[in-house]
Amino acid sequence: MSEVTKTFVVTRFDPDKDEAPRQQSFEVPVQPDWKVLDGLNYIKDEIDGTLSHRWSCRMAVCGSCGMMVNGKPSLTCKDPLSSYGDTVEVAPLSNFPIVRDLVIEMDGFMEKFKAVKPWIMTAKEKAVEEGTNRQSPEELEYFKQFSLCINCMLCYSACPVVGNEPDFLGPAAIALGHRYNMDSRDEGSALRNEIFRGEGTVFACSYANECSEVCPKHVDPAAAVNQSKINAVIDWATSFVVPRGGAK
Amino acid sequence: MARAAHPGSMSPSKPGRTRTAPPSMPPQFPTSGRYLSYTLFGMTGILYLLAGFVALRVVWALGDGPAAWQGIQQQLANPLYVLFHLLSLVAVVFVGVRFFSLFPKAQPAKIGPAKPPPAPVLTAMLYGAWIGVAGGLALVLAGGIF
Numbered sequence: 386m387s388e389v390t391k392t393f394v395v396t397r398f399d400p401d402k403d404e405a406p407r408q409q410s411f412e413v414p415v416q417p418d419w420k421v422l423d424g425l426n427y428i429k430d431e432i433d434g435t436l437s438h439r440w441s442c443r444m445a446v447c448g449s450c451g452m453m454v455n456g457k458p459s460l461t462c463k464d465p466l467s468s469y470g471d472t473v474e475v476a477p478l479s480n481f482p483i484v485r486d487l488v489i490e491m492d493g494f495m496e497k498f499k500a501v502k503p504w505i506m507t508a509k510e511k512a513v514e515e516g517t518n519r520q521s522p523e524e525l526e527y528f529k530q531f532s533l534c535i536n537c538m539l540c541y542s543a544c545p546v547v548g549n550e551p552d553f554l555g556p557a558a559i560a561l562g563h564r565y566n567m568d569s570r571d572e573g574s575a576l577r578n579e580i581f582r583g584e585g586t587v588f589a590c591s592y593a594n595e596c597s598e599v600c601p602k603h604v605d606p607a608a609a610v611n612q613s614k615i616n617a618v619i620d621w622a623t624s625f626v627v628p629r630g631g632a633k
Numbered sequence: 634m635a636r637a638a639h640p641g642s643m644s645p646s647k648p649g650r651t652r653t654a655p656p657s658m659p660p661q662f663p664t665s666g667r668y669l670s671y672t673l674f675g676m677t678g679i680l681y682l683l684a685g686f687v688a689l690r691v692v693w694a695l696g697d698g699p700a701a702w703q704g705i706q707q708q709l710a711n712p713l714y715v716l717f718h719l720l721s722l723v724a725v726v727f728v729g730v731r732f733f734s735l736f737p738k739a740q741p742a743k744i745g746p747a748k749p750p751p752a753p754v755l756t757a758m759l760y761g762a763w764i765g766v767a768g769g770l771a772l773v774l775a776g777g778i779f
Contacts, residue, residue, distance in 0.1 A: 400652040456660035479635065479660070481643045482653035490653050492645035527742045541643060545668065548658040551641035567742060592735055593671040595659075611739035619744060 388414045391466065393424055395436065396476040398483050406483055408474075409433075421461040421473065422450050425487070438487040445601055448537030451478055452487050458539035460601045478542035494538055497554050501562030501580060506573025524569040531564035531609050533602045540596035540606050552585030556596035556606035559587055563609040566616065578613075578620035587613045635660040674731055677724040684721050687714075733759045 393413050398406040411432055413424045422440055429436045440450040445463040452461050453476040455469060466473065481489035511518065540556035541547050547555050554562075562581065566574040581587045590610045597607040635657040642656045663672040694705035708714065736759060737752035749755060772778045 398654050400654075403654075406654050453660070457666075458659070476660075479658055480638050480656050482656050484649075484651055484653055490644065490649065492649060493643040496645055543659055545658070545662050545671065548638035548642050548656065548662070551639050551644065555643075591671075591675070592739075593668070594735060595667060595671070598667060605738065607735075608738040611735075612741045615739070615741050619741075 388416060391415050391424065391469070392472045393428060394472060394474040395425070395428065395487070396483075397436075397486050398477075399435075400485060406477075415466050417467060419466045421452075421454050421459065421464045421466055421469075421475065424466055424473065425461065425475065436487075437485045446535060448535035451537040451539045451542070452476065453479055453542065458542040458599045460537055460539065463601055478538055480542050480544070480548040481538070489538075491538075494536075494541065494555075494557075497558040498536075498561065500554060501558050501565075502573060502577060503558075503561045503565060505565060505568060505571045506576065507570075508572050518570040520569055527569075528564045528567035531560045531567070531604060531606075534560055534564075534604045534606075535602055537601060539599045539601065543595035543599040545593050545595070546589055546591060550585060550589055553589045554586050556590075556610060557604075559590075559613055560604055560606040560609035563613045563616075566613070574616075575620060575624070578617045581613050581617040582621060587611075587617060590614075636662070670731070674728060677728050680717075680721050680724045683717070687717075729763060733763075 390412050393411045394408050395411060396406050397403070397409045411428045413427050413432075415424055415427075422443065425436070425438050426440070429438070438450070438452070440462060441447040442449070443462045445460050448460075450461045451458060453459070453474075454461065454464055455474050456476075458478060461475070475487065477483045477487045477489045481491075481493075484490050534557055536557060538557065544553075544556055546553050559581070562577045565571045566577050587610050590607075592607060592611060594607045596610075597605045600606060638656040638658045640655050644653075644656075659668070662668045691705055691709075694701040733756055737749075737755040740749040740755065742748065750758075769778070
């Protein structure tokens with residue numbers, strides 16, 4: 386296969402040496418079938434072993450290799466180099482603090498994730514003898530799309546609200562909370578809707594729709610966030626007339 | 634060069650041991666790529682605010698008698714006012730089209746046993762209502778009704 390050389394302009398940041406992130410260029414001989422991640426791995430293996438970047442599965446499932454490629458959030462293992470010109474600019478995900486080079490600080494994201502209680506909550510645990518929690522294909526269809534999220538955080542790096550309002554729970558976390566609210570086995574929607582009605586949650590979203598545009602798994606987090614707005618309001622209104630059950 | 638994001642954006646509640654570089658906004662925000670449409674959408678609010686002030690002025694003139702009403706009619710015929718109203722019309726159409734395209738997927742999958750109609754039907758209903766209301770108002774203003 387014929388090789389061409391592309392210039393990778395990569396953001397570098399060493400917390401022990403650098404005051405601020407800087408850019409460094411690398412000439413990389415690329416194969417026609419390479420993805421952006423292959424180019425970064427070539428730099429790491431053959432040119433500069435100090436380059437830091439996250440990756441794992443190489444098949445768009447683990448969500449580790451999200452970066453900004455030519456200014457757009459991208460899953461680098463899925464993004465073909467052939468779709469770019471001679472220069473490819475790779476930077477860490479926007480809206481996140483940078484730990485080193487292309488590695489971003491994920492702890493804030495994990496805190497937001499936990500805040501929506503992303504697990505099935507029930508008022509009373511079912512005994513094993515009572516059998517499994519059955520679910521019909523139709524019931525599965527209500528939330529299946531929102532369960533496909535791989536936590537790659539591209540949606541967070543595309544969202545203009547995330548960059549301006551640090552308390553905003555953000556697209557993936559809200560989509561996950563919505564996924565459990567739509568699950569027929571779950572009884573915690575009242576609790577999650579209460580969280581969603583709080584400050585910095587679903588109503589902070591101004592529906593830029595960028596999260597859905599960049600989502601590599603077509604989860605459509607913008608739909609989840611905006612459906613959650615309506616559900617949170619309906620839940621609030623019905624709470625005055627219908628006694629509350631469900632998990633606490 | 635990307636603008637700086639809020640320094641607390643996506644930061645953990647307790648800072649880690651490693652010094653981090655501050656976050657930056659997406660490089661295309663706010664005036665490039667798809668962000669331009671979002672920014673323009675937000676900026677239409679300025680036109681609506683101004684249109685609200687103009688409407689208040691008109692209502693005020695209506696209360697001040699026929700002479701004031703004639704005066705405001707003449708002012709509104711000024712080409713600058715006509716341009717302003719044309720811009721407002723463009724803004725309303727832009728926001729309407731954007732809203733109608735995003736509205737269907739914002740509907741809950743179900744409310745109790747009820748499900749929303751398919752997205753094309755919802756969109757057709759929105760445009761139908763818009764055209765109906767706009768047409769009705771145009772008829773009223775043209776003196777066709779009342």
